[in-house]
Amino acid sequence: GENVEQHPSTLSVQEGDSAVIKCTYSDSASNYFPWYKQELGKRPQLIIDIRSNVGEKKDQRIAVTLNKTAKHFSLHITETQPEDSAVYFCAARSDYKLSFGAGTTVTVRA
Amino acid sequence: EAGVTQSPTHLIKTRGQQATLRCSPISGHTSVYWYQQALGLGLQFLLWYDEGEERNRGNFPPRFSGRQFPNYSSELNVNALELEDSALYLCASSLAAGYNSPLHFGNGTRLTVT
Numbered sequence: 001g002e003n004v005e006q007h008p009s010t011l012s013v014q015e016g017d018s019a020v021i022k023c024t025y026s027d028s029a030s031n032y033f034p035w036y037k038q039e040l041g042k043r044p045q046l047i048i049d050i051r052s053n054v055g056e057k058k059d060q061r062i063a064v065t066l067n068k069t070a071k072h073f074s075l076h077i078t079e080t081q082p083e084d085s086a087v088y089f090c091a092a093r094s095d096y097k098l099s100f101g102a103g104t105t106v107t108v109r110a
Numbered sequence: 111e112a113g114v115t116q117s118p119t120h121l122i123k124t125r126g127q128q129a130t131l132r133c134s135p136i137s138g139h140t141s142v143y144w145y146q147q148a149l150g151l152g153l154q155f156l157l158w159y160d161e162g163e164e165r166n167r168g169n170f171p172p173r174f175s176g177r178q179f180p181n182y183s184s185e186l187n188v189n190a191l192e193l194e195d196s197a198l199y200l201c202a203s204s205l206a207a208g209y210n211s212p213l214h215f216g217n218g219t220r221l222t223v224t
Contacts, residue, residue: 006152031210032210034212034213036215042217043200043215043216043217043218044153044200044215045215046212046213046214049212051210089152089153093210095166096158096160096165096166097155097158097166097168098143098155098213099155100145100152100153100154100155101152102151102152103152
């Protein structure tokens with residue numbers, strides 16, 4: 001089955017700086033890679049996703065890149081704000097099953 | 111549009127009992143997924159239902175089971191509860207399998223086993 005590794009497990013950044021979270025996956029058949037944000041006590045919410053036929057996707061301050069050859073994908077958050085503080089999960093879909101990374105706790109310092 | 115709804119919000123059981131958790135997907139979604147989120151851990155895949163059939167299950171013992179009803183709502187049953195079953199159980203729904211569509215999560219059921 002698919003195995004998704006996510007790094008770092010915690011990330012502290014100064015407000016206004018960038019944050020980068022990296023994930024690797026094991027199944028070369030994986031073709032869909034979403035990112036979810038989970039604020040304390042709330043449901044995970046989709047913030048951006050990318051399909052295997054695309055190398056990069058941007059949505060305002062958030063961007064995701066995918067390297068299929070190396071089997072890794074990354075989330076980039078620019079100009080971080082306090083409301084970006086949350087746990088971020090990457091995921092990879094293989095055989096219709098979505099496997100999640102262990103999560104990255106992002107703290108934005110004011 | 112109503113989101114994914116789960117009930118109950120909280121559930122307290124004692125070891126050895128059975129728990130039943132319920133999920134209603136977004137209207138038009140036929141796939142339902144169940145995940146376990148233990149404290150400090152990620153989301154562990156439990157079960158996937160599509161069009162009333164169990165399509166895949168994660169690495170959990172058989173005492174975790176469920177079903178999907180004709181209206182696409184779903185139920186997760188956990189038998190012979192153990193202390194380590196204490197976790198947040200999240201349900202998610204998506205369009206039918208094959209559309210590669212995003213999962214939308216509910217707020218979860220917090221199960222506490224004492």
